[in-house]
Amino acid sequence: MHLLSAQAGAIQQEGEAIDLGQTPGEIVFASSADSELALLAAATDRAGYDGLRLANLLRLGHNLSVDTWLDNTVRATPLVVVRLLGGPAYWQYGVDELTALAAAGTIRLALLPGEATPDPILRERSTVPPAAWDRLFALLAAGGAENAGHALAVMRALAEGQSAPDLRPAPLPRFGILEADQSPPLPRARSDMPLPAEEDGTAVPKAPIPILFYRALLDGAGTAVVEALAAGLRDRGLAPLPIFVSSLREPEAVAFVQSIFASTPPAVILNLTGFALGIDGLSPEQNPFVNEFVELYHLPREAVLGYRETLYPEYRKTIKDTYVPPPPCTEDCGVAGNFVRRRGPTP
Numbered sequence: 431m432h433l434l435s436a437q438a439g440a441i442q443q444e445g446e447a448i449d450l451g452q453t454p455g456e457i458v459f460a461s462s463a464d465s466e467l468a469l470l471a472a473a474t475d476r477a478g479y480d481g482l483r484l485a486n487l488l489r490l491g492h493n494l495s496v497d498t499w500l501d502n503t504v505r506a507t508p509l510v511v512v513r514l515l516g517g518p519a520y521w522q523y524g525v526d527e528l529t530a531l532a533a534a535g536t537i538r539l540a541l542l543p544g545e546a547t548p549d550p551i552l553r554e555r556s557t558v559p560p561a562a563w564d565r566l567f568a569l570l571a572a573g574g575a576e577n578a579g580h581a582l583a584v585m586r587a588l589a590e591g592q593s594a595p596d597l598r599p600a601p602l603p604r605f606g607i608l609e610a611d612q613s614p615p616l617p618r619a620r621s622d623m624p625l626p627a628e629e630d631g632t633a634v635p636k637a638p639i640p641i642l643f644y645r646a647l648l649d650g651a652g653t654a655v656v657e658a659l660a661a662g663l664r665d666r667g668l669a670p671l672p673i674f675v676s677s678l679r680e681p682e683a684v685a686f687v688q689s690i691f692a693s694t695p696p697a698v699i700l701n702l703t704g705f706a707l708g709i710d711g712l713s714p715e716q717n718p719f720v721n722e723f724v725e726l727y728h729l730p731r732e733a734v735l736g737y738r739e740t741l742y743p744e745y746r747k748t749i750k751d752t753y754v755p756p757p758p759c760t761e762d763c764g765v766a767g768n769f770v771r772r773r774g775p776t777p
Contacts, residue, residue, distance in 0.1 A: 447494035454506035456481030456589045461513040462488050462520075463544065465650025466570070472651045473578040479586070483507065487514075487521055496524045500531070509558075509589035510537050513570060515544035518551060525555070532557040538588060546571045562594035572599035573649035602648055605683040608656065608672040637697035638671040639663055640690065644703055645674045659700065671696075678703055 452458075459482060461467055467484045474482045483503060490496050504510055510528060518525045518541075525541065532539035532555075540558045543549035548567060556563050562584065569581040580597040587594050641660060647653045653672075660670035673690065675683040 447492040447498065448489060449495070449498050450485060450489060450503070452483050452485065452499070452503040454503050455483040456508055457585050458483045458485065458504055458507045458510045459513075459585070460485040460487050460490070460511070460524075461544065462486060462515060463513070463650070465652060466513065469573070469575065469578045469649075469651040470582065472575065473582045476579065477582060479582065481586070481589070482582070487512075487524070490521070490524060493523050496527060500527055504528070505531065505536055508538060508591075509540070509585060511540045511542065511566065511585060513542045513544045514552065517543065517549055518555070529555050540566055540588075542567050542570060558588055559594070562588055565594050565597065568599045569597065572601065574600065574602045575648070575651055576600045578651070602645065604645060604676040604680070605686045606674060608648070608653065608674055638669045638690075638694050639698040639700065640687075640696050641670055641672045641700045642678075642687070642703050643672065643674055645676045648674060656702070668697075675703070 459467075459470055464486065467486060470482065471484060474480070485499065485503075490499060510532075512521075512524070512528065514520050514525070528537070528539055528541070531537050538558055540556045540563055541552040542556075542563070543552055548564075553560065553563055558566075566581060566584055569577045569584065577599050580599075583597060584594045641656055643653075643656050647656065656672050660672055663670040671690070671694075673687060675687065678684060678687075
């Protein structure tokens with residue numbers, strides 16, 4: 431067993447050593463980010479590829495765990511790619527051991543930073559060609575399903591000793607619409623949406639059901655819930671419209687959402703970003719997003735702000751003396767937490 435003194439900013443040796451139980455493959459990819467591991471797992475599923483082995487660095491904090499993993503998996507795997515948050519010191523023992531294996535010609539090694547800034551030290555200690563390192567770094571830093579598929583293609587070429595294909599990162603829009611019925615789900619920056627069709631193929635207008643969610647879910651292949659929700663709505667003859675935003679504090683993103691609501695008034699709003707309606711430095715009365723829902727859609731302010739009491743039946747009692755509802759709805763309506771049904775126009 432090897433011993434290493436604890437260093438600030440590094441994974442600490444705690445608990446017992448573990449064996450990941452991985453067989454060798456063609457590629458080993460290690461990271462401490464579960465979302466990144468899930469992103470590449472989804473890419474391999476789409477590609478029908480079974481040569482990738484994924485490892486979470488948080489499970490390789492003990493030096494004996496690293497040694498076991500190296501002996502059982504890494505030594506017989508042609509390519510090893512590791513993304514590190516915080517540079518080599520974050521996982522110093524593992525970096526040193528992998529560098530030694532690469533120097534001996536046992537493996538091809540790509541050590542990449544987990545941040546969006548290139549790390550010259552990690553680049554120098556890698557043994558893949560510099561152009562291939564740059565390509566992998568750019569693709570993985572960009573995030574998203576399409577870029578993960580490109581990164582997998584680059585890694586497969588390197589594992590086979592071939593030149594890396596010239597695949598460039600596809601930029602993710604900061605806000606837009608997700609075509610959740612595509613594989614992988616396709617983000618786009620346009621706000622138009624195909625209309626549902628009758629059996630005879632005639633397009634008919636149908637009020638959309640926006641599903642608001644964070645762009646960060648696209649970065650790490652975390653859109654499964656959004657996809658399932660959209661599929662369930664489509665199965666019931668409804669028109670889901672998944673909308674992603676970087677932040678509801680970004681004026682351009684807010685304007686984008688408002689423009690969709692204005693051009694195609696929603697029948698239902700499913701908001702997966704409810705806690706982000708607050709804006710630094712503004713009181714609720716000055717928050718334009720809050721006021722829009724209150725004034726335009728006739729919703730109680732408490733419900734718009736997502737206060738927890740709105741989740742319970744007793745909520746109606748709390749607003750009995752403060753909230754005067756509009757005239758009876760012309761459509762199904764109501765409020766339940768972040769699930770909002772639009773009230774019909776007020777006569």
